[in-house]
Amino acid sequence: MNLAVKLPRGLVLKNPVVAASGTFGFGPEYRDLVNIGRLGGVSVKGVSPDPWPGNPPPRVWETPGGLLNSIGLQNHGVEAFCTHDLPYLRETGTAVIVNIIGHTVDEYRRVAERISEEPGVSALEVNISCPNIKHGGISFGHDPDQAYLVTEAVRNATDLPVMVKLSPNVPNPGMIAQAVEGAGADMISAINTLVGLAVDKHRRRPALGGITGGLSGPAVKPVALRVVYEVAQQVKIPIIGMGGITTASDVVEFLMVGAQAVMVGTVTFQYPQRMEEIIEALPDELLSWGFATLDEAVGSALPHKKEGLPHESP
Amino acid sequence: MNLAVKLPRGLVLKNPVVAASGTFGFGPEYRDLVNIGRLGGVSVKGVSPDPWPGNPPPRVWETPGGLLNSIGLQNHGVEAFCTHDLPYLRETGTAVIVNIIGHTVDEYRRVAERISEEPGVSALEVNISCPNIKHGGISFGHDPDQAYLVTEAVRNATDLPVMVKLSPNVPNPGMIAQAVEGAGADMISAINTLVGLAVDKHRRRPALGGITGGLSGPAVKPVALRVVYEVAQQVKIPIIGMGGITTASDVVEFLMVGAQAVMVGTVTFQYPQRMEEIIEALPDELLSWGFATLDEAVGSALPHKKEGLPHESP
């Protein structure tokens, strides 16, 4: 079965399974264990214009069916990324998606511009869940106007395909999706983590150094499917779905509610080769549910299967 | 250990473990299996002024570590509740908390007034997650102004203690909590369910008859703890915490982030006697974490343990 996914601005994934941002490092870390060239793509950990130190440890805590993390977007900044990590990544033969972060609209613009100077980048993924320091620390992703402004700035700074990653911590993610679509986003990725907290009863304080953390893993899958289902009916641009995927069967669920491709995060920590296994299993899984092609599955559980989505040929 | 909890307006729970709304029916259903008089209280399933039919089936679906439900607030209306259910409940010796629902501010007011005519009710719990049909179906609980109006209407309609139940599907539940505190709520309960969706791959459609559903169970515990932790620092009124509690150890976590009492829902389906087991186990569990009293645990993981909360003696 042909698993290739054609997305806007000539972005082609050789299959719909992409490593999610933050769980696959900046590229080379998994080289001993994962055949990176086999993946549909890799979204690197969030890259900011200048280095960010991240949060105090501990930074991860297990929860029922899930994982809380408060890495705090530690990264060594866009220059170091371009020098140290990108050269490896662009040789792997996978689609390189650079996840970008900032504290101001201008910071997002700066990273986008810098990355766009580099060859071998396939797309930008804008993580709008960062706190907006000019707006009282409210997340860009929680306010349609701010989400619009960030997307517009990135759009104007690059010709690369731009996907914007939605936060699930809002009553109506579709509203944010429409805002970023209006601002020129080519794609949506969803979902980022839910905000949660764990208690360390021994120390009588929140378990994570960063107090609250982002919840991921199977526990959040129902929320992720709901967001994709809703957004798929509210925008025309393609969606990359994620949240709690651990099997090819999960992938089919995301496709059915309207995702064209997926990202896989938390499960990689336990089973680094799971993404490859999913890619291997996907054709048979699709067939077992009666889908002869990948496209047939996409949106098949939506009230009205979406009309052919606009996408160019590569 | 004395487990009694004193709450505003003379509400006293004999212990901090209350059956959550919607998982314990309207009162008599569990009589064969549960010693209801042993519970700290029972919050009945949502009661509306007129009967509500609920959503088409299926209405429940299991998810990793969680449960999705789309009961759709089926109930036979406040009159039938007062005639059929309340007489049994008020004889059980537990605190009877009536969860009330409506589609308009006026509907909430009507139920609150009607219930207040009845003896043997200990408190009202206002479920503000209902869609507001006069405001485009947006949940009352997603808008501080609407949450204020509902709370104010209920406050003016009753002298009973009023608790308002928060939705977790907003970026900042503390803002809603402050609004309802300002409108005269005596207590907060939190959290209601997260909005999620499951896919029925056989039928190629959302699994639940109501399309989306409410996610509960252990999967949501980190989100619930986060909401309680945040709200506890933003309001002065007591909080009843819930979301994914299955053990006495979980209860201690909710107490530590600032809840004075808890509700237990989903786990009751599998283990109807779990609430009693938790009540039994709680004193030793508290001692094992170094708490000599229930009060010592409350808020002990907050940045600054809250000063003595305002509560009257019964």
Added chain:
Amino acid sequence: MIQLLQVPIIRREEPAPGHAELWVQSEELAEAKPGQFADVVTQGMLRRPISFSRIDRSNHQVALLLQVVGEGTRWLAAQRPGTTLDVMGPLGKGFSAPDPHRAWCVVGGGVGIPPLLAAVEAWGSQLSSPPTAILGARDQSLILLAEEFSASGCVVAVATDNGTRGHRGTIEEPLREWLGLHPEGQVYACGPTPMLKTVARLTNGRQGVSLALEQRMGCGIGACLACVIPGYVDGAAGYLRVCTDGPVFRAEELIFE
């Protein structure tokens, strides 16, 4: 009375590929009526409802016959004698005893067949004429308990989709025939929804038609309103609870879309 019980498995059989019948020892469950069910703890978040396929009151034993369809039933089917199950039951309204003076036919499909065996074992011998059992399945290997129905004195008619045994097709033909021969006959049915719909259609208006339904459940005891199906509530269209208003309903209580 509904009880929470720890019951030991004392025997395990494999009546068909992908099926297991677990006999458990329990005085309390052995008080059950045919058509009632048990709600069993497995690895999942919710209990699993399973009907009683046998109710041996004198020996304080009941059996649960289940088909492996997912994680919960896979776990259950793998349990062995000696293991203890965490069971809530007996639950629901079972079948009423049939009128002994009228002809009686039980119509079962798949894992709808087992509770009908319990009914036939309880009441079959009290009838003035032997009951008929119409059993349907995809393939002959999946026809459950046919020998047991015969042993209980039933006239057994089998229908298989692929014609590997008995009538080729669904239970519709054999049932239509039986109904023609027994205008006063009473019908008890349990099986997949399309089958029950057919039974309701063919018996339309007839008295004494009992249908046992399935629905996804939360609490199993009437508290959560999860397990509903469309039906008449005080004469108006509404929702009935499978766990406590059923699982056995009179056909005229139900609304099939």
Added chain:
Amino acid sequence: MIQLLQVPIIRREEPAPGHAELWVQSEELAEAKPGQFADVVTQGMLRRPISFSRIDRSNHQVALLLQVVGEGTRWLAAQRPGTTLDVMGPLGKGFSAPDPHRAWCVVGGGVGIPPLLAAVEAWGSQLSSPPTAILGARDQSLILLAEEFSASGCVVAVATDNGTRGHRGTIEEPLREWLGLHPEGQVYACGPTPMLKTVARLTNGRQGVSLALEQRMGCGIGACLACVIPGYVDGAAGYLRVCTDGPVFRAEELIFE
């Protein structure tokens, strides 16, 4: 090279109450350096990092000695010979071989002791003078592997909080004494953070002090930045990864609050 391996358990011992030592057969893991660790699949969402307590390169065997502290270690400790573990490893930077001409002391507390045994077994006999092992625990029953350290030629000093064996108190006194006697001595330590802090304080400025740390991990291979501890990165305060920059650090790389 880091590998994903299915390794059979070939022997299981119980070196102390609530502890288990699992020997596994694996040529790949037997290439590990002392101080490196394995990341093992249990029932939880994440793998569990466990150090090698023995590395038998010639027989292609390694051992994992673990203390039961939660669900994952409870599950692991219950596994028996014949079971296969899903292991990622060997991971991290291990200890460097000690300078054979300088005195060497290993300081271990609790489950920090096992990796030091692997170090002593690897290098103890190559030193010009026998190494010293200072082992601490709450109670004598929890002093791990003391006999094995002796058998490897160590001078063993034990400290127990309750005085049931050796020095009463922490490892502080015995270590201070040893440091006084060996001004050029090198120290390898592994154990609870307060212990490591003490070692860092007592050895302040000394060369050749190696500390093995623990931190909650996500990926185990440097990708997620979960497992950090405060330290110096290119001379400035920042975060070091226990999984790949460590778990063994030179004391001067670390910042203890």
